[in-house]
Amino acid sequence: MAHTEAQSLRRYVGSAERFFWNRHAAVRIGDLASGTSLGGRLAQLAGKSVLIAAGSQLTTALALVELDGVARRLTILPPDSDPDHFAAIVAGADIDAVIADRSSAASAALDLPIRVVACAAEIMAAERPPVASRATEWVMLTSGTTGVPKMAVHTLAGLTAAFRTRPIEPGIVWGTFYDIRRYGGLQIFLRTMLGGVSLVLSSAGEPVGDHLDRLGRHGVTHLLGTPTHWRRALMSPAIHKISPRYVRLSGEIADQAILDSLRDAFPQAVVSHAYASTEAGVAFEVRDGFAGFPAEFVERSRDGVEMKVLQGSLCIRSPRAASRYLGAAAPLADRDGFVDTGDMVELRGDRYVFAGRRGGIINIGGLKVHPEEVEAVINRHPQVRMSLVRPKVSPITGSIVIADVVLKPAADGAVNELSRVKGDILKLCRDALPRHKVPAAISFVPTLDVAATGKLARRYG
Amino acid sequence: MTVKLTIMDQMEQIAREHGKILAPLSDDLVLLDSGLDSLGFAVLVARLEDKLGIDPFTASEDALFPVTFGDFVKVYENGAH
Numbered sequence: 001m002a003h004t005e006a007q008s009l010r011r012y013v014g015s016a017e018r019f020f021w022n023r024h025a026a027v028r029i030g031d032l033a034s035g036t037s038l039g040g041r042l043a044q045l046a047g048k049s050v051l052i053a054a055g056s057q058l059t060t061a062l063a064l065v066e067l068d069g070v071a072r073r074l075t076i077l078p079p080d081s082d083p084d085h086f087a088a089i090v091a092g093a094d095i096d097a098v099i100a101d102r103s104s105a106a107s108a109a110l111d112l113p114i115r116v117v118a119c120a121a122e123i124m125a126a127e128r129p130p131v132a133s134r135a136t137e138w139v140m141l142t143s144g145t146t147g148v149p150k151m152a153v154h155t156l157a158g159l160t161a162a163f164r165t166r167p168i169e170p171g172i173v174w175g176t177f178y179d180i181r182r183y184g185g186l187q188i189f190l191r192t193m194l195g196g197v198s199l200v201l202s203s204a205g206e207p208v209g210d211h212l213d214r215l216g217r218h219g220v221t222h223l224l225g226t227p228t229h230w231r232r233a234l235m236s237p238a239i240h241k242i243s244p245r246y247v248r249l250s251g252e253i254a255d256q257a258i259l260d261s262l263r264d265a266f267p268q269a270v271v272s273h274a275y276a277s278t279e280a281g282v283a284f285e286v287r288d289g290f291a292g293f294p295a296e297f298v299e300r301s302r303d304g305v306e307m308k309v310l311q312g313s314l315c316i317r318s319p320r321a322a323s324r325y326l327g328a329a330a331p332l333a334d335r336d337g338f339v340d341t342g343d344m345v346e347l348r349g350d351r352y353v354f355a356g357r358r359g360g361i362i363n364i365g366g367l368k369v370h371p372e373e374v375e376a377v378i379n380r381h382p383q384v385r386m387s388l389v390r391p392k393v394s395p396i397t398g399s400i401v402i403a404d405v406v407l408k409p410a411a412d413g414a415v416n417e418l419s420r421v422k423g424d425i426l427k428l429c430r431d432a433l434p435r436h437k438v439p440a441a442i443s444f445v446p447t448l449d450v451a452a453t454g455k456l457a458r459r460y461g
Numbered sequence: 462m463t464v465k466l467t468i469m470d471q472m473e474q475i476a477r478e479h480g481k482i483l484a485p486l487s488d489d490l491v492l493l494d495s496g497l498d499s500l501g502f503a504v505l506v507a508r509l510e511d512k513l514g515i516d517p518f519t520a521s522e523d524a525l526f527p528v529t530f531g532d533f534v535k536v537y538e539n540g541a542h
Contacts, residue, residue, distance in 0.1 A: 232499050234526040257524040395518035396503040440507040
């Protein structure tokens, strides 16, 4: 099928008076119709596999608008990416060009044939060079894996399927606490583009109070955050500066307490929690104010999205799903086209509730932790026999990491100095792991359960 | 150690561990300005459960969102009695 510019993101630029705002800049989106943030180098990027490694979400947003339909492939580097994985990402996605900005990680100075330093703060007037239009692959990186993230391949059509047919609603102003380089945040960026409205972006390092103040000044009506973002916002004295009429949660499982608190804080607003994954796309949105989702969602197809529960795990077949992983041996979906999310659900009455992740993966404010990765570090301590890392429910971040540790009997009958060993283990973890993976608490236990498989017995979150 | 001193002690320790600078802890200090972020508070609540034997946030029927350091201490003092 021939691809025309009419199918690319650029067609939605329009001429309306609307903006991308961050802490430092206001960019009139319509200026992209006859201008560029890419310093006149768009033609060079035609047909290329481009890594968006900008430090700022604003640069990212503009580059996506300019390059969809132009680049062969756009790979979006999430903000907390491990520089050790850059080489594998470049190789895996056949990257031949990188978009950076002044706030890119220094380590993103990759050795690539094309390097464009974008400037988001100023759209330079420029005639658009004639470039062949093509269907660009959008590649999102997953956060749920140890080692190099998996790269899920999407199309603009799939990414926008949940809202493409929605009528344009003037008067809406979107805001997001959630980074647009993650699937949930990207949904809102795209919804803004297609909806012809403005978007208030977060800026790295901005205090919550300042951000809320900005959201209020721009008159945000629709606002997205993870439950952790929202709990943090509710702890700010500046919370009264916003009065959204649509409050959206995604990226983590929303519990009843946060839904109730948001209803109390914004009685005029619809409080909605969405379920999505980088692989399966947006599956559903729950607007009735209750945690979990109605069982009938599983029983029948909705908007082409089908769900089933297989051995406790939610599986999704959807036109919004990614088509494949780049370079991976394992397929993204099963033979019938269902993506296994690994999110465990339990039926309680007429509702499914989320019961944690298969394999004990822990979600801390949207960042996933594999227990095995933390256990491997703890087990390096010479006095540790084995350890079990598990989630503990946290009223702040949904979950935190805690560890149960079995020590070896101390040599020559001496007694282990528990507090010293605990301190040593924590130091090992702090030296080897990012902050969110370091156990908040360590308990010494006499033994750990081992399942019939010979593996540690793990319960779901 | 009083509840308040335990909280201060733990906040200082977590700030050190997380490489953050803790603001002087007065009752009217806005918690979000204290120097600890969401993860820092999550760790604090977990550690205080160990030290004080309560997690008033999870135990409460209503979600509690203290704004100042003084509010936060009160939540624990009320929970401890």
